[in-house]
Amino acid sequence: MIFFTSFPLSPPSVSIPTFIGSCSASTGAAPSLGASASAGVQQFSAFADVYPSLMCFPDILKQLQAAHCTPATVTTTISTSSQSTPAPPHEDVLRSHMNAATFKPIPNNEKRVDLARFRVKDPGEWLVDDVVAWMLDVAKRHSIPFEEMNMHRFASLNGQAMLMMTEQNFMEKDPVWGRLIYSEFKKCASNHEDTLIDDYMKNNPSDEDSPMRPSTSQDAPKLALLHPPAPQIQSQLQQSLNQALNQTINQALNQTLNQSLFTQHSIQTLNQSLASSLAAGLSTGLSPMSLGLLPNGLSPSSPMFNQMQPKISPQPASNEMMKYQNAPASISSSEYEESVRVHRHEPKIKKNKDGKPRKRSQHTKGNKLWEFIRDALKDPSTCPSVVRWEDPVEGVFRIVESEKLARLWGEKKNNTKMTYEKLSRAMRTYYEKQILVPVPKTGLYPKKLVYKFGPGAHGWDVIKHERR
């Protein structure tokens, strides 16, 4: 999904607030378009026109569902809908169920991710974003539906970490395409500089005396680092990548739509997934991590990093990356399993001495804090006065009266000294177990007192189940 979000590669490009503003025109679920963003609209490239449509993709799908149009129409719709009249409102618009009173301004985010960057960098220098961009390119070149590749399992790795990985490591991350990805990466690592030079020479045949030109292929790596590629090379690369990625999107959409989209279930799934993904990630940092597709691991230099890096618990993906970076070439299977587990955000299953999983403690059975909050969300006496849903589909809720909630929790535990500060500390321990997950910093939710149930929590998603 990163390509949806990371297209603004070369000028003219489009800023994030502009996307959101344009989308809000049709969804009615986001803040109004700012004046500066409006001015920027006129500078849109063809790529930029696609974004608002993608942001409103759930809407488009709904319309398609209603109209039963053909997949071929979908591509057309997507590429032109931004110029057409706004989509009619309906119940499944992004965050349409949210309380408009809670909207906060979308943070200004003018930063962009350069998806072409990996092409002009040594694979060993790739950041996390570059790895993802490269994988999309591999998927495109081999006509692999991108949704079939386990990109999220690679998304916490940078190039250096990948260089440390064995073929087996690749296979474990993606049993189907791992071997191919490995061979592609090796190929890429060895051919990268030569390819760059060749491309440059093809495009600049008369420029043989250019100081850019390395004297030998062995010099290329150093020179590539010392001398950034000429602007025209970057521009050409970006243009071709933009083209390729556009094709990838259309192919993938067509394929997905052809295969399964027009079943009720598929539409709902994609609809929900896109809705949540777009709302959760696109409007802020536009990272696969933030979309839940790439669980974590933006590179520290990523423009999204500061906004999206959750400041909770350990940084699993970073840990994994560090492991690959620092470990010898061979990694023990247990270490690798652990790193994969951490990467997948799977809760650690502690084991007894005999290796069997420990039995869960029963002493708090039915009396856990998150269960108390979940139940409070179902109780009219506390919802919405003490806690309330911000987004019942996504599991996002807000604590309205923090001290009252703490008092109620204290009453339940016979602890008159309970405070919200203590309660919130207990809440934060849930991040590690995925009972709670970080709330996407999209600007759609208030910044404080908002939490989101994660896969470790259950019984809250009644609404979601009812929709199925």
Next chain:
DNA sequence: GACGTCTTTCCTGCTT
């Protein structure tokens, strides 16, 4: 009694 789970309590530092 050892050990595990799930808080609870206290704390410092940071952000909003």
Next chain:
DNA sequence: CAAGCAGGAAAGACGT
């Protein structure tokens, strides 16, 4: 400046 957040550390309560 207040309120909230993040997370380390230690300890308590209770179950196995």
